[in-house]
Amino acid sequence: VKGLPAHLIGKKRDGGTWTAAEIDDLVQGITEEEVTDAQLGALLMAGLLRGLDAEETACFTRAMRDSGEVYDLRDIPGRKIDKHSTGGVGDKTSLVLAPLAASLGVVVPMVSGRGLGHTGGTVDKLESIPGMRMQLAPEEFRSLLGRLGVAMSSQTERLAPADRRMYAARDVTATVESIGWITSSILSKKLAEGIDALVLDVKCGRGAFMKDRQRARELARSLVATAQRLGCPARARITAMDEPLGRAAGNALEVLESVECLRGGGPDDLRECVLLLAADMLVLGGVAADEAAARRAAVAALSDGRALRRFRELVAAQGGEARVADEPEKWLPRAPHVATVEATSDGFVQSIDAHRVGVAVVELGGGRRVEGQRIDHRVGVVCRRQAGERVARGEPVLDVHARSAVEAAPVVAGLAAAVRVAGAPPAGQPLLIEAVNE
């Protein structure tokens, strides 16, 4: 019989629970393409509508992880810990966090994706640095980890191939929004990195995939519980993503801001996000006694240049222009045209719509509408004012970095609606919405 026995799909259709052995068969069938595309679509929809329980989610995660190469990093000294974010606008946290944590004794084997849609990807951002190689072979990845305690690479095709096929199918079949499928997709790739623990940043708000707190909490809990069920300690932080994180959105512009942060400066919200997640990594890594001590250590490594030094070494080791760490304005590519979006009244910036800013970056050519699209690393949006800051009518609130005045014009027009200004300062929202530790 060609294809999977339909009764396995029928079991979920009827509200049943798949056994571990059945899930192994399903994932093997998906990997080896014995499960047809039509079956995959039906299976994904049945899983979304009927749901996967905790055990099923863990079984899928394990089977998907084991569908390809799984790194074994046990011979590298130190605890291997990675961070995953569900994706936000202006989220360049990884660029600061990875070298920072490594400079404090945690080993960070970070495998990241490219951007798709209105949120960017770590790989694209780092590729803004001239010469930077993001496709590391497993041996080089491993050697960098041993030497620097950090390596940052794009996904290879051999990592979790079952997820590759499922992810592509979910994208076109309206089955992305399932806690079970999201959890197994994220964790199968992360756990294939051979990590000892995982820190998760679940973004919540209009610029994030999870718009409301209830769903974000559900996902965070599912991620933490599933990782732990598979023997990987994990912590999640639900953080606000109504505004862009930091001031810059767009690849090279975000690297610039990351370097500021690595120098101990940069916007408060970005620094806060870095410190929050760094503290979790240091505690899980056993290099800090508690969160307070971890935070103090991270602040020190940002202030005294240790984090920046590790970043410089990492860039150099991956073929990149290391002077970006010292003179980023000079060595990063810059867009030829900068236009501005101005305040239309006096007052305080109430909000800057992260989703609109993310869409603007895509429109400028800095992000992808479909997979595989080429992007321009130079373009993007910089918030001269963030929410809560005072502004006068006619003053620039946003800078739009574009390839030309012609390309900037419609984006500037569209971004006018992203900025809200009012007479009184906004209530102000803390970055951390909720911590999920189990």
Next chain:
Amino acid sequence: VKGLPAHLIGKKRDGGTWTAAEIDDLVQGITEEEVTDAQLGALLMAGLLRGLDAEETACFTRAMRDSGEVYDLRDIPGRKIDKHSTGGVGDKTSLVLAPLAASLGVVVPMVSGRGLGHTGGTVDKLESIPGMRMQLAPEEFRSLLGRLGVAMSSQTERLAPADRRMYAARDVTATVESIGWITSSILSKKLAEGIDALVLDVKCGRGAFMKDRQRARELARSLVATAQRLGCPARARITAMDEPLGRAAGNALEVLESVECLRGGGPDDLRECVLLLAADMLVLGGVAADEAAARRAAVAALSDGRALRRFRELVAAQGGEARVADEPEKWLPRAPHVATVEATSDGFVQSIDAHRVGVAVVELGGGRRVEGQRIDHRVGVVCRRQAGERVARGEPVLDVHARSAVEAAPVVAGLAAAVRVAGAPPAGQPLLIEAVNE
């Protein structure tokens, strides 16, 4: 963007209702293969789990009908009426009904399918007749209808191509069992025949697709309501399918029994099924005033040879050996080996499991496990005793017509469990379970 906008699938996922325009887009996308297989699988599963309402079902039916060729038979005099059965074991009703109705003035443009799984198909049965051509070109089909008032053909690829693709996908994605998808699949093909009215035989019981009465009623109502919504008057009869219909199951054996029925003989249950559906066709066709008159006319046409004559003419017109109508034992192919299943106790046959008999026919080579498989028209099972009949221990209950003793042996062994004998006669179940006229 490749493929269908995922939001259309997402609408049903979220419990929404598709508009007529959206359904037209979906069906066009399915026909033109713009909808990917994965999308089709997800869409079918979402439709099954969320359901299609009456309007959606009608819109799918219409769009699927119009996805290919639609016969226009208006220039042929008389009312064009077809019969569709949801499939049962030993169900050779069409072979008798079509020439019978035609002999009484109804025009019967019958396009049928081949058998798959444990139920047989009209096309396979008729192909038992040496020389019989079942793939009629539209012109020949039309010409036969004009000349004889009846034509029996297999489906062409140009008829309802959207259904072809959906049907194949449903088969492997556990999405067969949906009232909406079943309704639109059946009716899209039938309505493409250019009929004025439709008679439906919804089989119910362990040998049928619908095992319980509630689901059978739901399907019957959906079929009748949808056909009527699309301007095609329809009636459905829910009939029992716990036992095989008639005594014979297997292609040539069923033709033989059909000829007996056309001669005014044959088993009571088969004759009853024919008369029931013939009455509906004659009333809907306006050639009988009411059911009683229609039944009398049908009985007469079976008794006086008119139905048999029309059958002989039809077979001859489609290239078949017409003498099958007179000496079927002589001109139909026969299996070389006949084995028997005997009663293990004295008493009355309580039941003969139709599903097991159907499976036995497939095992003997008379049916298909997968589409496209070649079949042997000679093999099958004949019930020497039907439910309610007296039998003595050791007497044959079933004849197994096989290619060899070796092939017969496991089937005989398996069929022992199909026959139940007890001391008292069974309660007895009428063939007609329920009539659904709207």
